[in-house]
Amino acid sequence: MATVELSFSALPVHVRTARLIVTAVARRSGVPEALLDEVRLAVGEACSRAVEAHLEHCPDEPVRLEMIDGKRRFEVIVSDSVPGDDAAGTLSAESSPGQDPPGESRPGEEDWQELSLAGLGDGAGDLGLAVIAGLADDVVVSSTPKGVQIRMSWPK
Numbered sequence: 388m389a390t391v392e393l394s395f396s397a398l399p400v401h402v403r404t405a406r407l408i409v410t411a412v413a414r415r416s417g418v419p420e421a422l423l424d425e426v427r428l429a430v431g432e433a434c435s436r437a438v439e440a441h442l443e444h445c446p447d448e449p450v451r452l453e454m455i456d457g458k459r460r461f462e463v464i465v466s467d468s469v470p471g472d473d474a475a476g477t478l479s480a481e482s483s484p485g486q487d488p489p490g491e492s493r494p495g496e497e498d499w500q501e502l503s504l505a506g507l508g509d510g511a512g513d514l515g516l517a518v519i520a521g522l523a524d525d526v527v528v529s530s531t532p533k534g535v536q537i538r539m540s541w542p543k
Contacts, residue, residue, distance in 0.1 A: 397441030429522035437467035
């Protein structure tokens, strides 16, 4: 399983670069051409949300991106450094801490809190999550004391 990591300054201009890099890595990983636009758009939305959160709360911290080339899936993780709720401040934690998708384990998993994508409100941040959920095959939004993480994946 190959992993590509990228961190970039919290500036809106860098979101385009992140989208281009993710699209290139996805193509090389074997993601079908028909899904590349969905990957690009979902990652762009997730990165835009992280940049917005950083600009408001921690402008000097970089946004982090992880691209994982698994055997059957291509996974992208966008992480910000804003503890608790994201930039929109409208996500509600509805599941219990430490909850993980089946078969996955994360470091410090007792600190994780999965945030629900169901019942999204009218906020712009909620609309962004709805867009991401519509574009990615699988989406998990998690919050830790260190920040919010959006984990997306697509079949290969």
